[in-house]
Amino acid sequence: MHIEPGMLASPKILGANIAAAGLLLCYAPALLKRPALWLRTLLAAAFFSVFMQSFHMPVGPSELHFVGAMPIYLTLGFLPTLFGFALGLLMQGLLFEPQDLVHLAVNSLSLMVPLIALHHTLGKRIAAPAGIKTILQLDAAYYAGVAAMVGFWLLIGEDATALADWAAFAASYGGVVLLEPVFTVLVCKGVAAVRHARWARACFDERLTAAA
Numbered sequence: 001m002h003i004e005p006g007m008l009a010s011p012k013i014l015g016a017n018i019a020a021a022g023l024l025l026c027y028a029p030a031l032l033k034r035p036a037l038w039l040r041t042l043l044a045a046a047f048f049s050v051f052m053q054s055f056h057m058p059v060g061p062s063e064l065h066f067v068g069a070m071p072i073y074l075t076l077g078f079l080p081t082l083f084g085f086a087l088g089l090l091m092q093g094l095l096f097e098p099q100d101l102v103h104l105a106v107n108s109l110s111l112m113v114p115l116i117a118l119h120h121t122l123g124k125r126i127a128a129p130a131g132i133k134t135i136l137q138l139d140a141a142y143y144a145g146v147a148a149m150v151g152f153w154l155l156i157g158e159d160a161t162a163l164a165d166w167a168a169f170a171a172s173y174g175g176v177v178l179l180e181p182v183f184t185v186l187v188c189k190g191v192a193a194v195r196h197a198r199w200a201r202a203c204f205d206e207r208l209t210a211a212a
Helices: 010-032 037-054 069-076 078-095 096-120 132-155 162-194 198-203
Strands: 056-059 062-065
Touching: 010 037, 010 096, 037 069, 037 078, 037 198, 056 162, 062 162, 069 078, 069 096, 069 132, 069 162, 069 198, 078 096, 096 132, 132 162
Parallel strands: none
Antiparallel strands: 056 062
């Protein structure tokens, strides 16, 4: 889901910076009012960074990553995941890929916009613990959104990108959609098994720790 440096002109990067900052500012009050979410945000950023570094490979005009979006979202909650994506990309840029800092907002939006859309539609109707069918639906919808966001950036990029190249990238996430739900179910079951522990209630989303 990375957009490589040089693909977008400076005015478009500036627009992405404004849009990303605006999104985060909209949700910042809700985060700041709940100190319990601050730890979860740091955990989301850390897990996201580990997942991203664990597997990434160039595919077509972008890169295929194991994002781990659904295990993070379902165990840590919406706001920690939203801010964790931005913070995790910042950490990766500072520690591993400084050239990606140019497109920090662009890449953050590619992950945040689909998450916001998912949360305010399918996400709010989830009954914890989520089953494999529900998780498959969430993954499919989310990564379709990520692929669409990458397509948007390529569409407004400085160099033309063949539709077939974008389609190859979008199709590559099919493997993630099939494999990530299995991992998500295992993670959710693990959290549910320790949900009564005090530390678990501090670290994980209330919908999961309160599940019977």
